[in-house]
Amino acid sequence: MNRRVRRWFFLICACAIFGLFVSAVRQMPTFGHYRGPYGDILNRETVYERHITDVVTAVNFDWRGIDTLGEESILFLSVIGTLVLLRKPSSEVNDSHDENDTADKRKGREIPLPSAATRVATLGLVGPLVVFGLYIVAHGHLTPGGGFQGGVILATAPLLVYLAGDLKSFKRIANHETVQIGEALGLLGFLILGLPGMIRGGAYLRNVLPLGTSGHVFSGGMIAPINVCTGVAVSAGLVAVTYVFLEHTLETRLRGRR
Amino acid sequence: MLVLQATILIFVAITATAVVFTRQPVRQVVGLSFYGIILGLLFFILQAPDVALSQITIGAVALPLMFMLSLAKIRRDAEERKRREESEHRREAA
Amino acid sequence: MNAWLMGADVLLFTLVPCGIAVFRGNAIERLVALEMAGIVQTILLVFLAEAFHRPSTYDLALAMALLTFGGGLVFARFLERWL
Numbered sequence: 001m002n003r004r005v006r007r008w009f010f011l012i013c014a015c016a017i018f019g020l021f022v023s024a025v026r027q028m029p030t031f032g033h034y035r036g037p038y039g040d041i042l043n044r045e046t047v048y049e050r051h052i053t054d055v056v057t058a059v060n061f062d063w064r065g066i067d068t069l070g071e072e073s074i075l076f077l078s079v080i081g082t083l084v085l086l087r088k089p090s091s092e093v094n095d096s097h098d099e100n101d102t103a104d105k106r107k108g109r110e111i112p113l114p115s116a117a118t119r120v121a122t123l124g125l126v127g128p129l130v131v132f133g134l135y136i137v138a139h140g141h142l143t144p145g146g147g148f149q150g151g152v153i154l155a156t157a158p159l160l161v162y163l164a165g166d167l168k169s170f171k172r173i174a175n176h177e178t179v180q181i182g183e184a185l186g187l188l189g190f191l192i193l194g195l196p197g198m199i200r201g202g203a204y205l206r207n208v209l210p211l212g213t214s215g216h217v218f219s220g221g222m223i224a225p226i227n228v229c230t231g232v233a234v235s236a237g238l239v240a241v242t243y244v245f246l247e248h249t250l251e252t253r254l255r256g257r258r
Numbered sequence: 259m260l261v262l263q264a265t266i267l268i269f270v271a272i273t274a275t276a277v278v279f280t281r282q283p284v285r286q287v288v289g290l291s292f293y294g295i296i297l298g299l300l301f302f303i304l305q306a307p308d309v310a311l312s313q314i315t316i317g318a319v320a321l322p323l324m325f326m327l328s329l330a331k332i333r334r335d336a337e338e339r340k341r342r343e344e345s346e347h348r349r350e351a352a
Numbered sequence: 353m354n355a356w357l358m359g360a361d362v363l364l365f366t367l368v369p370c371g372i373a374v375f376r377g378n379a380i381e382r383l384v385a386l387e388m389a390g391i392v393q394t395i396l397l398v399f400l401a402e403a404f405h406r407p408s409t410y411d412l413a414l415a416m417a418l419l420t421f422g423g424g425l426v427f428a429r430f431l432e433r434w435l
Contacts, residue, residue, distance in 0.1 A: 054408075122425060153415065159320070242320075
């Protein structure tokens with residue numbers, strides 16, 4: 001297939017796809033107009049039935065709880081897959097905390113230590129980030145956010161410790177075994193929280209806790225505990241993946257020295 | 259409101275195209291971060307604060323860090339391979 | 353249409369020079385432009401939360417304010433040392 005044939009082939013296909021695209025766009029509902037009853041019903045009923053002010057969280061963790069469990073498992077499996085792919089053969093384990101290996105020094109790429117200002121500013125942000133992450137997780141049913149977003153913010157805190165130039169502290173905080181256990185416990189908690197509903201004769205993930213007053217932290221029944229489990233699983237998973245990536249990059253650097 | 263929505267939609271279209279046409283990976287990651295900022299605004303303007311918060315938290319630190327670590331590793335592997343080939347070449351010549 | 357929405361409208365266009373610098377400058381200029389865009393976005397999120405009358409969405413601006421520094425640090429660290 002030479003260049004000319006290829007171009008004609010592309011043009012014909014592009015025209016066909018453009019036609020289909022235009023006809024699809026013409027049949028779309030007009031911009032900003034929602035068609036279909038479910039969204040309106042949810043908007044009307046959520047606060048009344050679940051005592052929750054954030055409808056998205058209610059949909060994610062209550063009305064479509066099983067779907068979220070599936071997403072959670074996808075995240076878990078992808079983290080496991082990454083860990084397995086990037087695992088180290090036991091012969092190459094080394095416990096070096098030194099990023100500044102000789103291969104870099106030789107090429108005139110020695111690593112400047114982060115300045116005191118950077119260190120103070122970065123490490124000073126770690127505390128507020130942890131508090132903010134916990135707030136996002138705990139208030140998932142009241143304000144935008146929830147287990148996933150809060151978990152990512154919580155995972156960012158140890159990453160900042162690494163970025164401040166303190167690899168040793170990062171490795172201590174993000175202890176690999178602890179993080180993996182946290183990841184597993186998060187998913188396990190989600191799975192177990194679904195069981196009480198079944199035991200009481202209802203469906204899986206059915207609410208069994210009192211609903212409380214809407215607008216308060218302790219409201220919405222099961223949604224807050226499930227959010228906390230999701231937060232633990234997400235933050236642990238993200239830290240675990242970053243740890244392995246980091247380890248792998250540094251490890252290649254050290255191997256290059258031999 | 260309509261002006262805001264139209265503007266942000268145009269911004270998203272232009273930025274996405276610019277990211278695709280950036281050829282150098284490191285520059286592309288910077289462009290991708292900028293695209294993430296615009297995308298977070300789009301989600302918020304279209305009244306989806308939950309999605310916008312996900313985009314902001316992921317796009318700020320975690321996503322660039324993953325990309326940068328991968329790029330650092332790829333570059334290191336390439337350098338190592340080049341060095342090994344050079345030393346083999348020298349040995350053959352000797 | 354309230355004043356906050358108009359302010360957001362105007363502020364949105366300050367992202368244009370940031371965008372041009374992000375895609376056209378050298379490495380340092382790109383990074384600075386990205387940081388600037390992060391700051392503009394933080395203020396924009398405050399404006400929009402006020403314009404939509406939804407105080408709970410101030411969380412987004414707060415998240416951006418806390419995280420944008422870390423994002424800049426990622427690039428600074430990797431550009432100076434490995435790439």
